[in-house]
Amino acid sequence: MxxxxxxxxxxxxxxxxxxxxxxxxxxxxxxxxxxxxxxxxxxxxxxxxxxxxxxxxxxxxxxxxxxxxxxxxxxxxxxxxxxxxxxxxxxxxxxxxxxxxxxxxxxxxxxxxxxxxxxGTGLFPVTLQGHHDGGWEFDLDGRTPAGSMLMLTLDWSQIEGSRKQLVLRNADGGEITANAGQILRWPLQDQELASGKVRLYAPEGTKLRLFKPLIRLEVPQxxxxxxxxxxxxxxxxxxxxxxxxxxxxxxxxxxxxxxxxxxxxxxxxxxxxxxxxxxxxxxxxxxxxxxxxxxxxxxxxxxxxxxxxxxxxxxxxxxxxxxxxxxxxxxxxxxxxxxxxxx
Amino acid sequence: MSSPAVLRFEKLVLSRGKKRVAGPLDLTLRAGERGLVSGPNGSGKTTLVLAVAGLLAPGSGKLYAPARIGLAPQEPEFPLHHSCSFYFRQLLALGSMPAAEQGAALQRALELFHLQEFADRPIGELSRGWRQRLNLARAWLGEPQLLVLDEPQTALDPDGMASLTTALESLSQSAVLIVAPEGVGCCDLAPLALNLNIASRTNTAKGGLA
Structure with a gap:
């Protein structure tokens, strides 16, 4: 042989x-x-x-x-x-x-x-597929590595009152607290990693906005x-x-x-x-x-x-x-x- | 007590697709025996060779052939860029011969056909006649139980024919099946065992050696 x-x-x-x-x-x-x-x-x-x-x-x-x-x-x-x-x-x-x-x-x-x-930098632009009152739908373009995070820069200027914190939820009930002045880092769940689709919701009527050009996916380095x-x-x-x-x-x-x-x-x-x-x-x-x-x-x-x-x-x-x-x-x-x- | 059969056909029918080429054929060759299969062009000689080598399934009937067969085809193909010895070593390795025994087996095969001086030359440099000797030496390589030689006299000079005769005489444990057209000088190499011309006319033929 x-x-x-x-x-x-x-x-x-x-x-x-x-x-x-x-x-x-x-x-x-x-x-x-x-x-x-x-x-x-x-x-x-x-x-x-x-x-x-x-x-x-x-x-x-x-x-x-x-x-x-x-x-x-x-x-x-x-x-x-x-x-x-x-x-x-x-x-x-x-x-x-x-x-x-x-x-x-x-x-x-x-x-x-x-x-x-x-x-590389480990940062990749993400497409905002759709948005509705208080919620956003992101397309990550296929399967995503485990440990990845979705990075969102939020605009708090339209928020009524002086709230500095809000709780965001995904479609499966997962939640995270967003703080004013900080980038929100959403750790992707298994389902989101596999499908490459993420839906996040802010509390209704809060008028929280998103800076679309600054949406990034951060993958593990x-x-x-x-x-x-x-x-x-x-x-x-x-x-x-x-x-x-x-x-x-x-x-x-x-x-x-x-x-x-x-x-x-x-x-x-x-x-x-x-x-x-x-x-x-x-x-x-x-x-x-x-x-x-x-x-x-x-x-x-x-x-x-x-x-x-x-x-x-x-x-x-x-x-x-x-x-x-x-x-x-x-x-x-x-x-x-x-x-x-x-x- | 006679030695066991090395090659045996029983009512063997050879077909190419749906076309029947030859048969039914009967033949038995034992160790140390030689047999000539003769016939005109298109009588199924090469088809028989392919069937014996396991490259073509018989149409019907039974065919018993040994595991180790040496075949010298009518139109041999070689890797022309390899040297004879390098090529033969690969063939021996393919046949799972231990490396320690390969050298001796290689020498034996080359010596039988006086190919030693060409051992390290690329095969592409050999003439038609020397390639035919190489074709025969390849069939002898690895001590097969059955040798199938398709028109072995092709392109051989008298010296080459003498080498072939000597090589055939040196065999005692192997059976040899020689295939040649009618009228070609292979009758000296082996007794007629099967005439495919008769087989095609009478639709049956029995071969064997006394």
Missing amino acids: ITLTFSFARELLGRWGLWVLLGTILVASQASFDTTLGDANIGPYLAYVSLWPIALLFRCGWVLRKRQVEGWPLEEQLRDPKGYRAPLSEFLAMLLLALAGVILASVALWMPGVQSPIG PSGDRILVLLLRQLLFFLPLMAILLALTRFGRVRASLAAWAVFFFGSLAAYHPPVRLADAGLGWLAKTFLLLKQMLPNVEGLISSGYRFERYSGTTTSGALIAWLALGVLALLLACKRRAAR
Whole structure:
């Protein structure tokens, strides 16, 4: 198995693979650590580094296709009747190279001259979906990390009398005391975290107002150097995709290069987050279709979250969703190892 | 007491889709025996090879084949960028041969067909004839219980044919099934066991070796 794994890894790397990996890390470390662009540079780094496992998926599709025309399926059939050595070694080879990417991406941060990336502000604008007398409805745009808070700046100038405190309630009966002159920080409840919808009510007739441009969602800040954890989570996102590629190629008998594209689409779907203005562009139906399909999959968007909003979604994957996603990978790997009967 | 059968067909019918290609066929090959399956083009020789290798399900009838089969296909495919020895080591690993035994098995297969001097060259650099030798050496690799050789004489020079004859004579524990068209010089390699031409005309054929 070791011989097969290393030889497949060697084939995956080819002549330029190692240089591509080093180049990716170099570009990632140089392009994403420009502090003049802003503070939140972990997200861009994660985005650049994710190019490596994506490239690995496509490269694997190409190599598997090449192997199909080099007579490997025949030899596998003859020499490995149980049919698990080749697919397992291919999976291990991809895992090995993806892990090498994670290690290099972590080590790159310790290189001299590289500025250590820092987390974002943890603050994100929130849409006020609707408001009525003494109440507001907020749309947080999807699942929200546990421990997040809704930050509201209230206008007390219209309040009758000289009241300095008011009790606000949500739809489930939770309440919080708002103090005049202070930002209200509403800790999101489980239901609100899951649905991304919040309704808050002020006592009727109090004329409490809200400064709409100042509504913010505060998500928990990454503590210390969390990059290795984030990179490993990214790896967990890609592992099932690698297994699915093998299952499609071997069990599904799909042309490997085509299977790589199918897996890329599937992964994109799992990570899909609609652009804010897609509906305005007349493509709302497309976004809705993608979202509908995405809802059939475990919510693993948080594993692959990157870019300037990475903190907003990185903590949104629950343990249950993660286990379901990995189970999907295990199932795919079992299918890849299952030899289909001769036709 | 005769040795147990390595390969056996009983009323084997070969089909491609709904089209019946050959059969019913009967044949028994024991360890150390060789048999030639002959027939004109389109009589189902390659279909038979695929069925024996487990790549094609028989239409009907029974087919007993061993777990370890070495196959030299008529049109061999190779990873042309690999060296012969690197490729063979991977095949041995695929067959779960322990690493300690791989070197000896590799040497044996290469020596049988005088491929030692090409061991470290990329396969793509080999001529057609040497690739055919490599094809045969690949079939011999890992000491299979049954060797299936589809037109093994193709592209071989006299020296290559001599190597093939010697390699066949060196086998004592394996059965060999050779598939070749009628009139091609494979009669010296193995006695005729099954004629698919007769099989297609009479719709039945029984093969076997005395």
